[in-house]
Amino acid sequence: MREIDVKQVTEAVAKLCKDSCYYLPEELLAFYKEAVNREESPLGKEILNTIIENAELAKSKDVPICQDTGLTVVFMEIGQDVHFIGGDLYTAIHAGVADGYVKGYLRKSSVDDPVFVRKNTNDNTPAIIHTTIVSGDKVKITVCPKGCGSENMGAMKMLKPADGVEGIIKFVVDTVRSAGPNPCPPVTVGVGVGGNMEKAALLAKYSLTRKVGEHNKNPQYAELETKLLDLVNKTGVGPSGLGGRITAVAVNIEYAPTHIGGMPVAVNLNCHAARRAEMVL
Amino acid sequence: MAEIKYIKAPLTAETVKSLHAGDVVRISGYIYTARDAAHKRLTEALARGEKLPLDLKDNVIYYVGPSPTKPGEVVGSAGPTTSGRMDKYTPTLIQQGMRGMIGKGLRSKEVIDACVKYGAVYFVAVGGAAAVISKSIVGEQMIAYEDLGPEAIRRYEVKDFPAIVCIDTYGNDFYKEGIAKYSKE
Ligand code: SF4
Numbered sequence: 001m002r003e004i005d006v007k008q009v010t011e012a013v014a015k016l017c018k019d020s021c022y023y024l025p026e027e028l029l030a031f032y033k034e035a036v037n038r039e040e041s042p043l044g045k046e047i048l049n050t051i052i053e054n055a056e057l058a059k060s061k062d063v064p065i066c067q068d069t070g071l072t073v074v075f076m077e078i079g080q081d082v083h084f085i086g087g088d089l090y091t092a093i094h095a096g097v098a099d100g101y102v103k104g105y106l107r108k109s110s111v112d113d114p115v116f117v118r119k120n121t122n123d124n125t126p127a128i129i130h131t132t133i134v135s136g137d138k139v140k141i142t143v144c145p146k147g148c149g150s151e152n153m154g155a156m157k158m159l160k161p162a163d164g165v166e167g168i169i170k171f172v173v174d175t176v177r178s179a180g181p182n183p184c185p186p187v188t189v190g191v192g193v194g195g196n197m198e199k200a201a202l203l204a205k206y207s208l209t210r211k212v213g214e215h216n217k218n219p220q221y222a223e224l225e226t227k228l229l230d231l232v233n234k235t236g237v238g239p240s241g242l243g244g245r246i247t248a249v250a251v252n253i254e255y256a257p258t259h260i261g262g263m264p265v266a267v268n269l270n271c272h273a274a275r276r277a278e279m280v281l
Numbered sequence: 282m283a284e285i286k287y288i289k290a291p292l293t294a295e296t297v298k299s300l301h302a303g304d305v306v307r308i309s310g311y312i313y314t315a316r317d318a319a320h321k322r323l324t325e326a327l328a329r330g331e332k333l334p335l336d337l338k339d340n341v342i343y344y345v346g347p348s349p350t351k352p353g354e355v356v357g358s359a360g361p362t363t364s365g366r367m368d369k370y371t372p373t374l375i376q377q378g379m380r381g382m383i384g385k386g387l388r389s390k391e392v393i394d395a396c397v398k399y400g401a402v403y404f405v406a407v408g409g410a411a412a413v414i415s416k417s418i419v420g421e422q423m424i425a426y427e428d429l430g431p432e433a434i435r436r437y438e439v440k441d442f443p444a445i446v447c448i449d450t451y452g453n454d455f456y457k458e459g460i461a462k463y464s465k466e
Binding site: 040041043044047050051053054057058061063064065066067068069105106107108109120122148149152180181182184234235236237238240241242243244245271272273 | 303305345346347348349350351354357358359360362363365385386387405407408409410411412413415416430431443445447455456458459460461462463464465466
């Protein structure tokens with residue numbers, strides 16, 4: 001049994017909030033630099049160059065890449081041999097978010113009640129926390145702040161088994177096309193297939209924690225990812241949705257076993273400012 | 282790249298007529314910020330017949346909710362937010378004399394029609410390019426609804442603010458044109 005003080009969790013989460021909002025993942029920046037050469041639209045090239053310049057400027061000044069520093073999504077893989085001490089784990093995570101957002105000059109975008117009051121909580125809490133228990137005595141924390149421009153363009157559909165792979169392809173491409181400029185393309189397309197309603201949505205979100213260039217380990221799904229990326233790029237949406245070739249960075253699919261009668265599919269879009277930072281305790 | 286047009290804000294009726302969907306512009310002068318909550322208050326005030334805290338005539342509204350300002354900076358990161366959420370309120374504001382909007386994302390037919398009828402333009406800035414855009418904001422002044430935090434109405438002094446004309450006074454929508462040009466479907 002390994003003991004971890006929850007103070008360490010608070011500190012880690014605070015740092016990851018700031019790091020993810022200031023520093024675009026290296027491999028994503030490298031993708032944009034390479035994609036400029038493939039972009040056919042002159043304006044699209046210009047926009048990709050602006051995206052690159054923006055990421056580099058944010059990094060050099062320690063300021064947010066985008067002003068919408070989102071709701072804070074925290075994925076946590078907890079080794080089953082870990083024992084947290086010194087307080088409540090979830091409270092510690094929320095404290096880390098509050099600290100990171102307040103001291104890091106990140107925008108607070110969380111309102112307490114979604115319908116009637118909509119009062120800002122002023123420290124971006126509560127975080128949206130997804131924990132899984134794994135073997136071992138380590139804790140992996142991944143913080144992915146996500147803005148609403150892209151989150152609002154996600155969609156979910158309870159497809160039927162007879163809809164087949166064609167049904168999934170149509171739903172994914174339609175979702176990206178109709179989202180158009182709103183999710184700030186180039187987007188990363190997260191797709192969750194199978195499970196039930198909430199499982200598919202969570203898989204779609206989780207798929208966005210992948211690094212650029214990583215594919216599903218199942219070759220059939222990896223092939224579908226490549227095919228979908230090609231189709232999505234054919235829509236012509238392009239950088240900022242003003243027309244062009246580079247509509248998406250990647251299509252990431254995660255799947256899970258499902259019921260004999262169903263084939264749920266969820267699409268969660270991430271914007272070009274796809275923020276992610278991780279740490280292992 | 283197309284030639285860059287340098288324009289002044291507040292805009293004039295002549296300036297907006299000279300702009301066409303797809304034009305790349307740099308805006309200098311003064312613009313006002315407002316997003317969801319401020320739009321709601323402005324239109325509610327109009328409905329009650331009250332005077333607005335700013336004169337909309339010829340002015341440009343920038344849809345933005347900036348991140349907090351770091352010590353030593355003029356503003357925080359301040360890129361555009363999704364404009365479609367303002368569609369419900371926009372035709373009323375255009376009717377009040379608003380000449381321009383800066384945001385990102387699709388607009389409704391009602392907004393396009395109001396741009397044509399009253400002579401207004403919709404500019405888009407590169408969504409998510411917030412740090413770069415902030416460089417063109419050289420001054421900031423609180424105007425109204427301070428309690429709304431990032432959603433308060435501020436006046437920005439801008440110098441060469443980078444934008445693209447998306448909807449012009451002739452009813453063109455550059456999103457449609459641009460995407461159609463590169464679609465291979
Ligand atoms: S969609 Fe992303 S890049 Fe665009 S404004 Fe929102 S958070 Fe920023």
